[in-house]
Amino acid sequence: xxxxxxxxxxxxxxxxNPLTVKCTYSVSGNPYLFWYVxxxxxGLQFLLKYITGDNLVKGSYGFEAEFNKSQTSFHLKxxxxxxxxxxxxxxxxxxxxxxxxxxxxxxxxVKA
Amino acid sequence: EAGVAQSPRYKIxxxxxxxxxxxxxxxxxxxxxxxxxxxxxxxxxxxxxQNNGVVDDSQLPKDRFSAERLKGVDSTLKIQPAxxxxxxxxxxxxxxxxxxxVDTQYFGPGTRLTVL
Numbered sequence: 001x002x003x004x005x006x007x008x009x010x011x012x013x014x015x016x017n018p019l020t021v022k023c024t025y026s027v028s029g030n031p032y033l034f035w036y037v038x039x040x041x042x043g044l045q046f047l048l049k050y051i052t053g054d055n056l057v058k059g060s061y062g063f064e065a066e067f068n069k070s071q072t073s074f075h076l077k078x079x080x081x082x083x084x085x086x087x088x089x090x091x092x093x094x095x096x097x098x099x100x101x102x103x104x105x106x107x108x109x110v111k112a
Numbered sequence: 113e114a115g116v117a118q119s120p121r122y123k124i125x126x127x128x129x130x131x132x133x134x135x136x137x138x139x140x141x142x143x144x145x146x147x148x149x150x151x152x153x154x155x156x157x158x159x160x161x162q163n164n165g166v167v168d169d170s171q172l173p174k175d176r177f178s179a180e181r182l183k184g185v186d187s188t189l190k191i192q193p194a195x196x197x198x199x200x201x202x203x204x205x206x207x208x209x210x211x212x213x214v215d216t217q218y219f220g221p222g223t224r225l226t227v228l
Contacts, residue, residue, distance in 0.1 A: 004154075032215055043116070043203055043219035044155070051215060090154050099168055100217065102154030 002027045004093050006103035013081045013110055021076040021106045023091030033074040034092040034100070035065055044090060050074060061085070081110045114138065116220035118204050124226045130192035133223045137185070137206030143167075145217065146179055146189050147203040155203055161187065191225075199227045 003026045013019045025031055032051050036044040048059025055067045065076045074091060088107050094100040117136040125131050137144050142163050147155035158177065160168040163184035172179070176195070181187040191198055201224050205217040 034216075036219075041221070041224075043118075043221045044205075046216050046218065049216060092154075099157060099160070102156075104152070104154050 002093055002095060002099070002101045004091050004101050004103040006089075006091055006106045008106050009104075010107045010109060013108070015083050015110050015112050016080050019078050019081040019085070019108065019110070021089050021091075021108060023074045023076065023103060024072050025074060025091070025093040026072060027093050027095045029095040031074075032094045032100075033065075033067060034094075035059065035063070035074075035076050036090045036092065036102075038088040038090065038105070047076070047089075081108075083110050083112050086110045116204055116206055116218055118202075118220035118223055120223055121221060122224050122226075124228065125194055126228050127196055128193040130190065131194055131225060132188050132190045133202050133204075133225075135187045135189070135204030135220060137187070137204070138208070138218055141206035141208030141218075142184070143207040144181055144187050145203075145205040145207070146187070147205065149201040149203055149222070151200070158189070158202075194225075194227045196227050199225055201225070 005024045034049045035047040038044050047063050048057050050057045050067045058064045063078050086109050088105050090105050091103040092100050119134050144161040146158040148158050149155045158172045159179045161181040164181050179189045201222040203222045204220045207217045
């Protein structure tokens with residue numbers, strides 16, 4: 001069965017510092033991995049995805065994520081956090097593009 | 113291009129009443145999803161359509177929830193009768209871009225349902 005774990009309910013970081021939001025997954029077959037961001041009273045907004053190819057994926061707003069097959073992880077990163085990055089972040093996985101399972105979400109708080 | 117549209121944005125009803133949500137996906141997107149997002153949790157898939165056919169409704173509480181996608185475009189999700197535990201945000205998403213975007217789901221703003 002597919003599953004996604006986001007081990008941190010909240011991540012706190014100072015503006016200008018690097019940030020990491022963690023995600024691990026379990027899936028049979030080749031994983032399709034996604035990161036979405038959700039701002040208050042808004043739907044989920046696509047950030048980036050890994051399907052195949054380079055393990056380091058670059059996405060919107062300066063975010064990137066690294067696929068690590070041996071550790072079954074897909075951590076979201078950004079070199080320099082902005083206050084405006086404060087939001088709820090969801091990791092998601094599907095096998096072969098079928099049913100997508102979302103993690104419980106990690107709230108990112110960036111303080112000025 | 114226009115995004116996924118949903119209405120209403122907010123709905124408050126009493127338990128045992130019925131409610132319906134509407135979704136208009138991105139033009140040309142063949143796949144449409146309805147998710148339930150309970151406060152503090154990630155979205156949970158309720159039903160997936162491919163054109164006007166159901167692909168997956170394994171987590172849809174069929175005794176009270178129903179959904180349809182007539183003509184393979186718009187979709188409605190209905191709850192009848194509603195229970196207190198149905199209070200959640202109902203998200204609609206569509207997928208069907210081309211090239212690099214073919215696997216990406218695009219979400220609407222959601223409908224926040226409160227059942228009293």
